[in-house]
Amino acid sequence: MKKDKLRLIIVVVLITIIGGFLRLYKITKNPPSLTGDEISFGYSAYSVLKTGRDEYGKFLPLVFESVGDYKNPLPAYLMIPSIKLFGLNEFAVRFPNALMGIISIVIFFLFLQDIFKSKKIALIGSLMLSISAWHIFYSRFAYETLTASLFVLLGIWGFIKMLKGNTYWAIFSAFFFTLTMYTAFAPRLFIPAFILGALAVSFPKTKKDWKKIIIFLTTCVVLGLPIAYVTFFGGANTRLQMVFLGNDIEFSRHVILKYFNSISDLPLLFFFWIKRYISYLNPSFLFFNSLDATLPSPIGLGILYIYEIPFFIAGVIAFIKNKIPYKSIFIVWILTGILPDSLTNNQQHTGRLLHLFPVIMMISTLGAVELYNQFKKIKLKWVKFLTAFVFGIAVIIVLIHAFLIISVNFPRDKGESFDEGWRESVQYVINNQDKYTEIVFDPVRGIDGPNMVSNPFLYVLFYTKYDPLTYQTETKIFGENTSEYYYKFGKYTFRHIYWPKDKDNKGVLFVGSPWSLQKENLKDGELIKEIELTNGFSAFYIVTPK
């Protein structure tokens, strides 16, 4: 028994090490740059670490204003110990989320073992999670929904244990459910819907033990009140309005042929929402090209690998046919899990569905185990060998393709959307800024056109390790009208560059995209440095008038 347990621990540790390696290896190089969100979280965490306040001077905020998109608090607070330990850099920003991804492998193993009482299912499930491209992709940068997905798993596991166990699990479950809501936006709709649904389906079990439910709900309300307040009455409400399904472009342009502003459009919105809801069963989304790791292409990566198609189908059949513990809870999990993303005005997004990873992986695992049991029953040795051989080759080919997508194509295709180029530009500025009276950054960028607006001031704050207390208290200058992008603090100005006028500003360093600073308009020696993206296109020119 002891030997078996030791062997099991060794296997779990090995699986976790594999998962850890895939999530941490070259984490600061791939993705190629910190996104605006990561930088914002990082600097906010740094500011709280140093002063107890965010960059706007708010003391231990419940929501971070950032660039007006009111970010969730927990990802920033989780970065504080990491920044304290490693300093303000890319690794410190990404490490907490990667760690959550690695911990998820172990928690998922324990979860499956507890539910199914089967080491085989638990080991296969945790192995599938450790090499899951979906999970690895979102573990490699600071994506709050991945952290939230771990809390969802813990919350639901605690909920299940509460149904059969003691009251402590009620508090455990409520704690992690509310923690989820401080971590990401999608769970704020998912958690209440899940709790309602789960309580409804487990009512026969819980009606005798109503005290546990009262404790559970009370804990949820008490811990969740602050975040509920900021969601409905604080700035976080802005984000809700921005992303609501009624503002979807396809709905406005193709369905109602106008903007959504009338109750009479509600029936069509309802059917449009159903269309969006059911689209999560689309094979392209599940297996072929939904992971946002490359430019739109017929073939890419989905939530699950292609070789998991038979696993998923067999898993669904096994899930329906077999007696699965707490089946109704899992059904509620799936049905309510799709709800938040289906109500947004964007196409399906794999990142916003991460809180479903346990149940999707569980179904795939059940199918894998079922098919493995059928495989063992094959009597003809040559058929058995051929099946294993063909399947093995398919797995290897798919994993090689996944490796190439994430390590080669992703940095090339998505560098720009990860704001690649700002780090190198700001680092050049840091090394040379004493030579200039002013540094001007143009926020507009883009390869195909000047169609992206980024926030270079965040990169300046982060890479210069700008003193948070100075930033909170110093005078900042904004543009006179809201349509004009103008922001200035210290030596740094953030505005659109207009070279016919700016070329006369000697002693000023300009950082802008080729759309603002066209090479043919520059004199010899004015172009000091060209910053390139991984795909070879120019991101920025660093220029000073001569």
Next chain:
Amino acid sequence: MFPYYTLKNLFFVEIIGRHFYLPNSFYIPLALINAILIYNLAKKILDRKLANITLLIIVISPWFYYLSVAHSFYLFLLFPVLLITLGLVNIIKKEGNFGNLFIILGSLIAIYSSVLFLPLLTLIFMAIIFLKIVSFSNLKKPIIIILLFCLPLLFFANKNKVGFINSFKQESKIFLDPGLINSVNKYQGAAEANGLKIFSRISENKYLFYTEEILNKYLSQLVPETYFTPKYKLLNFSFSPPIFIGFLIPFFYGLYLSLKKPIIAKVLLVSTILTIPSVLAKDMVSLNRLVLFSPVLFLIISYGLIEIYKNRKKIVFRNLLILTSILVIFQLLVTISDIKLRENSRFESYFGINYEIAEP
């Protein structure tokens, strides 16, 4: 019949508003005949008394209407497919004397109408025999007669090779999409630049990509989103779904009951061959070509609905029946209103405001 014509007019007139002329006098009765054939199949396979449910489902589903207005060639091809199916059912149930005749007639009409149907029907008959749905001895006679009547086709094909190849290319556009080859080149180029050329050649070559594309397309033909939502717009512009979403409930129940019976599961597996024309289309899903698969859906929905209706005394089934009815009626009213208000604008937006349909 009255509701059919009333609804037909609502959809038909509002969408195009054209005058009634000869092709309409062919396609509209054709859609009606197809509906009646599916109804007959339902009477034989499901429940004689409640088979009207099948007709009701077809009559209130927009699918046939849109395709008959657009004079869909595949609506015509559905007719011989249904004849063949009726013939096979007659043989299996040993009912009637026309089993072989329906199979022969249906097969010949299909083969002489579409180049694709020669390999398609071959596949279907092989699958039926291999899975022991119908024994080879029962199909020997009609197969021999079909082969004999196909001999002139070989002669014509030989004389008009280019014509036949063009015909086949028209029906099979899956390999015309340049996006896949562009993806292959892009991925291989990127891998080569990083010194990983050999890995890319193994896992990112055009053969594998085409295989994945075919698999993706095949699976896309079999998901509920395709049939119960306007994801793949009817005639490329409509917001009307092929089948109303309310029927999803009896569809799932009917599918569950069907898969419990091995023989029906085998029949369903064989029926997926009818999605091949859509798989071979250029788009991910072609609702025009998928109409060949529509009888399978209507029959599964009918099966589910009939069983729910039969068990309506149990509270769960009663609630399901009420929910289905509410959803279907609600969506029917919303769709009719939407067609009156916006379908013409969507049509103009897709085809252009000056689009004219030629009059004879």
